[in-house]
Amino acid sequence: MLTVRTPASTANLGSGFDCLGLSLPLATTLRLWPAPETEIKPLGDLLRGTPAGPDNYVYQAMEVVASAAEMPLPPLHLEIESEIPLARGLGSSAAALVGGMVAANEVLGRPLSRTELLNLASREEGHPDNVAPALLGGFVVATFDGKAAQPIVFQPPETLGVTLLIPDFTLETAKARAALPSEYSRADTVHAVSHAALTAAALASGELDALAGAMQDRLHQPYRAALVPGLERILAGAPAHGALGAALSGAGPTVLCFHRAGGSTAGLHAFLRGVLEAEGLHGQVLDLTPDREGTVVRGTFDENP
């Protein structure tokens, strides 16, 4: 049996819109083996409602690789399980896409390189900031010119912890992107470039006290605040409650706070829950440490379970 495990990811980290991403330890897991006819089984509560046929996003990702490699997929059994809540800003679509692509590449005997897989996934997603950490793990800075992605991966400091506030409601990325303006002033552009660069430098150097200032953003968060009740209050108040910095995770509605790993996050949790309750919303607050491995493949397609 072939098993492919692909992590969740948080993109943007403030101003690093479409170019910064961090891999997180929740994962989507695919299990595949040969079968007389193709069968697709999404399992578990989080995948309820996702298609159990060839229109499933994971299988569509597999077909993208088959088409690029000009090789047909054999009939197969595909089980999909996920710990990543859908449409919450935690890279569920990137994990499904990258997992499916890596799985197809394994099934077909690895016709594509990792670089080719990353380029294909970036083209499908439109930007590399979730797919690159989903494939490569760790913290990724990546550009994308519409054809090829150029990633640099490094491991975040051991002292970096992550707190997520994951609301119960969903927000499709397409809707959250539609809320953004198509043009920005020079001042906002300079603000974005400088803050994204400073965020990357803070994470690369371990100068974590710079994060609160570095993670300021004028590019997407102000426009998405209307779609995420409580966002502005959290971004303004989190540092006073122990966060090193805070940002909307990807397209939202999850909000990400960094904290010092090993330190108490009780005050931060109480603050985040208080904002959620004040907005009349429900959700969960989770402490995690970054994923460092990216997509992991185990076993082979030849072995039946």
Ligand SMILES: Nc1ncnc2c1ncn2[C@@H]1O[C@H](COP(=O)(O)OP(=O)(O)OP(=O)(O)O)[C@@H](O)[C@H]1O
């Ligand atoms: N494991 C999966 N199997 C099938 N479809 C999936 C799976 N994971 C995600 N999807 C599809 O992707 C959609 C969510 O993608 P979307 O880009 O809106 O959000 P996200 O990837 O969770 O968040 P973000 O891109 O902001 O991090 C789901 O509604 C579903 O259609």
Ligand SMILES: N[C@@H](CCO)C(=O)O
């Ligand atoms: N950079 C993307 C991440 C979500 O896919 C966005 O914020 O829209």
